[in-house]
Amino acid sequence: MRPSALVIGAGIGGITTAIHLAKHGVHVTVLEKNSKPGGRCDRFSSEGHHFDTGPTLLVMPLLYETEFESLGCSWRELLDLIPVDPTYHLIFDDGSKLALTSDQDEMRRQLDGIEPGSFENYRRYFHEGEEHYRLAIKNLVYRDFRKASDFINFENLRLVYQLKPFQHHYSRMASYFKEPRLKAAFTFQDVYMGLSPFKAPATFSMMSYTELAHGVYYPRGGMYQVVNGLMELAKQAGVEFEFRAPVKQIDLNSHIVRGVSLEDGRRLQADTVIANADLPYVYDSLLPQDHLSDRLTHKRFSCSVISFFWGVDKRYEQLAAHNLFLADDYRQNFDSIVNDLDLPQNPSLYVHAPARLDPSMAPPGDDTLTAIVPVGHMAEDDPRDWGGMRDQARREVFRRLKSIGITDLEQHIKFEVNYTPPSWKVRYNLMKGSTHGLCHNLTQLGYFRPSNRHPKYHNLYFVGASTHPGTGVPTAMISARLTSQRILENLS
Numbered sequence: 294m295r296p297s298a299l300v301i302g303a304g305i306g307g308i309t310t311a312i313h314l315a316k317h318g319v320h321v322t323v324l325e326k327n328s329k330p331g332g333r334c335d336r337f338s339s340e341g342h343h344f345d346t347g348p349t350l351l352v353m354p355l356l357y358e359t360e361f362e363s364l365g366c367s368w369r370e371l372l373d374l375i376p377v378d379p380t381y382h383l384i385f386d387d388g389s390k391l392a393l394t395s396d397q398d399e400m401r402r403q404l405d406g407i408e409p410g411s412f413e414n415y416r417r418y419f420h421e422g423e424e425h426y427r428l429a430i431k432n433l434v435y436r437d438f439r440k441a442s443d444f445i446n447f448e449n450l451r452l453v454y455q456l457k458p459f460q461h462h463y464s465r466m467a468s469y470f471k472e473p474r475l476k477a478a479f480t481f482q483d484v485y486m487g488l489s490p491f492k493a494p495a496t497f498s499m500m501s502y503t504e505l506a507h508g509v510y511y512p513r514g515g516m517y518q519v520v521n522g523l524m525e526l527a528k529q530a531g532v533e534f535e536f537r538a539p540v541k542q543i544d545l546n547s548h549i550v551r552g553v554s555l556e557d558g559r560r561l562q563a564d565t566v567i568a569n570a571d572l573p574y575v576y577d578s579l580l581p582q583d584h585l586s587d588r589l590t591h592k593r594f595s596c597s598v599i600s601f602f603w604g605v606d607k608r609y610e611q612l613a614a615h616n617l618f619l620a621d622d623y624r625q626n627f628d629s630i631v632n633d634l635d636l637p638q639n640p641s642l643y644v645h646a647p648a649r650l651d652p653s654m655a656p657p658g659d660d661t662l663t664a665i666v667p668v669g670h671m672a673e674d675d676p677r678d679w680g681g682m683r684d685q686a687r688r689e690v691f692r693r694l695k696s697i698g699i700t701d702l703e704q705h706i707k708f709e710v711n712y713t714p715p716s717w718k719v720r721y722n723l724m725k726g727s728t729h730g731l732c733h734n735l736t737q738l739g740y741f742r743p744s745n746r747h748p749k750y751h752n753l754y755f756v757g758a759s760t761h762p763g764t765g766v767p768t769a770m771i772s773a774r775l776t777s778q779r780i781l782e783n784l785s
């Protein structure tokens with residue numbers, strides 16, 4: 294008889310795991326609480342405006358290429374990819390700007406204009422990022438750490454010297470730049486890992502390296518096309534999906550998982566259960582409370598964000614596709630988010646105008662705008678006034694837009710949708726409303742990140758952002774490949 298598997302959640306990791314397993318003869322059913330697939334890689338449309346509500350940047354393209362290849366398809370055939378160069382337009386508090394581009398002459402002109410001689414130091418930093426990327430992808434990201442000795446061994450000792458995990462990323466920047474704006478320009482990407490550059494390992498220079506070396510892309514039609522592409526592959530492989538099917542609990546019998554119980558009262562059985570719903574939530578809400586779930590609540594979680602989605606009846610050509618307003622009080626910003634779980638006084642923030650890349654994302658003459666303001670995640674029994682914080686964040690976005698000449702946005706907004714940390718929590722069952730799940734500090738990486746197999750229930754597996762290797766769309770696909778390999782080994 295064909296082995297069977299139930300996947301809880303149709304996020305990127307869940308769909309990809311389902312495809313791998315189905316292609317190897319497993320009968321797979323994916324149960325998703327929401328009405329459509331994608332999880333955090335979500336979208337909505339209104340009045341001809343199309344919004345990606347989660348990821349907006351297709352970064353680390355080489356990882357996508359490898360992962361789609363492992364599913365037997367070419368991602369370049371599946372997606373219509375638009376290269377984004379410059380990647381980001383950075384706007385500083387003093388009004389100065391920096392467009393991060395692969396055009397080296399243009400980078401020299403801009404960097405030397407901000408700090409004379411800094412272009413050569415940027416080249417050195419770029420090479421360090423290249424080395425970090427090469428070593429980290431091969432030795433950390435693509436590896437499955439099943440036992441401590443897979444991670445802590447003589448061979449990996451060299452990595453401690455090569456990847457500089459014990460040096461903080463921001464302090465490492467002093468070896469390259471004096472100018473705080475440049476230190477910020479090449480460290481802000483750490484927030485994707487849920488980390489402050491003042492705490493993140495210097496290893497993460499690999500993020501700014503890959504953006505400039507391998508490029509940033511935009512799939513025509515938006516990031517949700519990645520989900521559509523995966524769904525096409527899942528249907529070809531024979532995966533079955535049930536939407537609006539929230540799982541209430543994982544059913545256990547001694548050390549074995551029997552299946553799941555749904556909110557609607559049904560009980561489904563399978564040989565294997567894979568939880569793609571975020572791992573801390575699964576331990577907390579779908580499994581019995583024990584020391585493992587207690588330990589997880591004390592782990593460090595990434596920040597959250599307040600997001601605004603605006604359909605606008607005017608086009609704002611001053612905005613590029615990806616605009617980042619970086620605050621001068623850079624350290625205070627991260628301290629406020631990470632330590633105080635608050636909204637900074639003068640927050641750094643991101644504004645996305647997808648119609649600059651793909652005009653079909655907004656009706657002719659109109660604009661589709663997304664603003665994202667990072668904020669601390671929710672605390673236990675959170676008593677905060679999220680509505681008030683949302684309104685303050687909105688005022689900050691308008692204030693920063695005025696600095697680039699956009700003074701009338703408020704009058705041109707046709708409609709607004711916004712998400713605060715409680716929205717993220719409810720929508721995707723993200724504990725503490727943490728948008729990237731468990732953060733990626735040293736004690737939560739590699740073997741120290743919660744395993745993709747439950748230590749007690751051996752036919753229960755995990756896939757996605759809060760297990761190995763971590764957050765991000767291509768990383769969820771890697772997580773799926775590693776988890777599927779482990780499942781298939783145990784089924785055979």
Ligand SMILES: Cc1cc2nc3c(=O)[nH]c(=O)nc-3n(C[C@H](O)[C@H](O)[C@H](O)COP(=O)(O)OP(=O)(O)OC[C@H]3O[C@@H](n4cnc5c(N)ncnc54)[C@H](O)[C@@H]3O)c2cc1C
Pocket residue numbers: 301302303304305306307324325326327330331332333334346347348349350351352538539540541569570571598720721722728729756757758759763764765766767769
């Ligand atoms: C605002 C934001 C911006 C981001 N930007 C980027 C970016 O630019 N580039 C990038 O690469 N990544 C980005 N990310 C990260 C990326 O979106 C995630 O890391 C990735 O999509 C997570 O996938 P996952 O496999 O962990 O599944 P998830 O997205 O967590 O999906 C899990 C699924 O499980 C479902 N579920 C939960 N509980 C249950 C239950 N009880 N029963 C049934 N179903 C359940 C959920 O509804 C969800 O659909 C961003 C994320 C956010 C939130």
